[in-house]
Amino acid sequence: MVTESLILLxxxxxxxxxxxxxxxxxxxxxxxxxxxVFGTKQHLYQGAAMMANFFVALPAALQHRRxxxxxxxxxxxxxxxxxxxxxxxxxxxxxxxxxxxxxxHLARVFGVFLLYVVGYNVYRLLSxxxxxxxxxxxxxxxxxxxxxxxxxxxxxxxxxxxxxxxGVLAVPLQQVLLRVPLRRAIANSAATxxxxxxxxxxxxxxxxxxxxxxxxxxxRLAVLLIPTAMLGGYLGGRxxxxxxxxxxxxxxxxxxxxxxxxxxxxxxxTSLPVTRPAPASAxxxxxxxxGVGGATLAH
Numbered sequence: 001m002v003t004e005s006l007i008l009l010x011x012x013x014x015x016x017x018x019x020x021x022x023x024x025x026x027x028x029x030x031x032x033x034x035x036x037v038f039g040t041k042q043h044l045y046q047g048a049a050m051m052a053n054f055f056v057a058l059p060a061a062l063q064h065r066r067x068x069x070x071x072x073x074x075x076x077x078x079x080x081x082x083x084x085x086x087x088x089x090x091x092x093x094x095x096x097x098x099x100x101x102x103x104x105h106l107a108r109v110f111g112v113f114l115l116y117v118v119g120y121n122v123y124r125l126l127s128x129x130x131x132x133x134x135x136x137x138x139x140x141x142x143x144x145x146x147x148x149x150x151x152x153x154x155x156x157x158x159x160x161x162x163x164x165x166x167g168v169l170a171v172p173l174q175q176v177l178l179r180v181p182l183r184r185a186i187a188n189s190a191a192t193x194x195x196x197x198x199x200x201x202x203x204x205x206x207x208x209x210x211x212x213x214x215x216x217x218x219x220r221l222a223v224l225l226i227p228t229a230m231l232g233g234y235l236g237g238r239x240x241x242x243x244x245x246x247x248x249x250x251x252x253x254x255x256x257x258x259x260x261x262x263x264x265x266x267x268x269x270t271s272l273p274v275t276r277p278a279p280a281s282a283x284x285x286x287x288x289x290x291g292v293g294g295a296t297l298a299h
Contacts (some may be wrong), residue, residue, distance in 0.1 A: 005224055007037060012225035016056060016232020018252055021239050024171070026056050026229050027164040028117060032259040034221075035107055042106040046093070046163025047208050047218035050201035052225045053165040056233050057193035064187035071184055073139040074147055074174070075191045081152030082159070082166065082192055086200040089160020094207035110162050111263030114256050120172055121253040125246065131181040142178055150177045155192065160200050165193040 011033045015026035027049040034045045064070050092098075098106040151173045159166035167189040174185040205215045 008224040009228045012228035013232040016229035017236040019233055019236060021236035024168045027053055028168055030225060031163060032263060036262060040104050040107050042103050043208050043213050044218055047205045048221035049163050050197050050204055051222040052229050053193060053197035055226045056229050057165060057190050057197060060233060061190040061194055064190055069184050069187035070191050071136060071139040071188055074188050077144055077147040078152035078192045079195055081148040082156030082196045083199055085153045085156020086160035086196050087203055089157045090200060090203045090207055093161050107263045111260045113162055114260035117168055118253055118257045121249055125249060131179050133181055134184055146177055156196055159196060165197055167193060
């Protein structure tokens with residue numbers, strides 16, 4: 001039990017550092033790490049990670065606002081459409097396509113998404129492209145429909161489906177579609193994630209409860225992830241200005257590539273609750289998720 005708790009604290013720390021350093025949501029690290037270590041409990045991990053996202057995004061958004069990096073015009077449009085998207089995404093994830101033995105398909109979808117993360121980071125490594133700074137006046141000239149349908153809605157939809165904050169998608173979409181510079185794109189994304197993660201976590205855990213996944217189990221995971229994720233986010237933000245970001249981005253890209261391939265190749269029945277003593281001949285190791293009803297997960 002102590003070992004598993006320490007693993008969760010370590011996952012939270014790494015997720016926070018990576019998220020703070022590269023401007024992405026911690027769920028992109030948390031969910032695949034939990035899946036690889038403890039087995040496929042995708043809905044449970046999403047419920048916990050979405051709660052953690054709120055507590056990681058809040059202090060980051062406050063710092064961005066103090067720095068004057070947030071563009072209120074963009075955020076005001078992104079939030080309501082991302083909320084619609086996250087509710088739709090959670091509804092899709094709770095559907096029959098991803099329930100029971102089909103839950104592994106959600107992990108595979110996440111694996112495919114991580115391939116996008118890998119591709120985007122490779123592009124960032126190879127490109128030296130920079131956008132000119134954007135102020136509030138310039139932001140008011142952007143088409144509202146492009147902000148809403150091109151950034152807000154897909155950010156929420158993917159966030160709800162995969163249980164992520166959405167920053168990994170919101171940041172590049174703002175850059176590609178709206179020509180928003182990176183620093184402001186990260187700030188807008190963090191501000192949007194606050195209500196997005198709060199509403200998404202509430203609805204996700206409600207849907208989980210209807211499907212038999214106890215809220216208290218996700219809460220126990222979140223309690224162990226949140227403190228170190230917040231600390232990691234603070235450290236990552238400081239490291240942004242002193243660490244060789246190119247080398248760290250390469251390491252992160254390789255890690256995400258490994259996680260993507262592993263999740264996509266994961267067989268359909270990788271974790272089963274133990275309901276009776278295993279036969280003496282069984283040799284497959286298992287690891288318990290702390291506080292999750294005593295269930296053990298093969299890995």
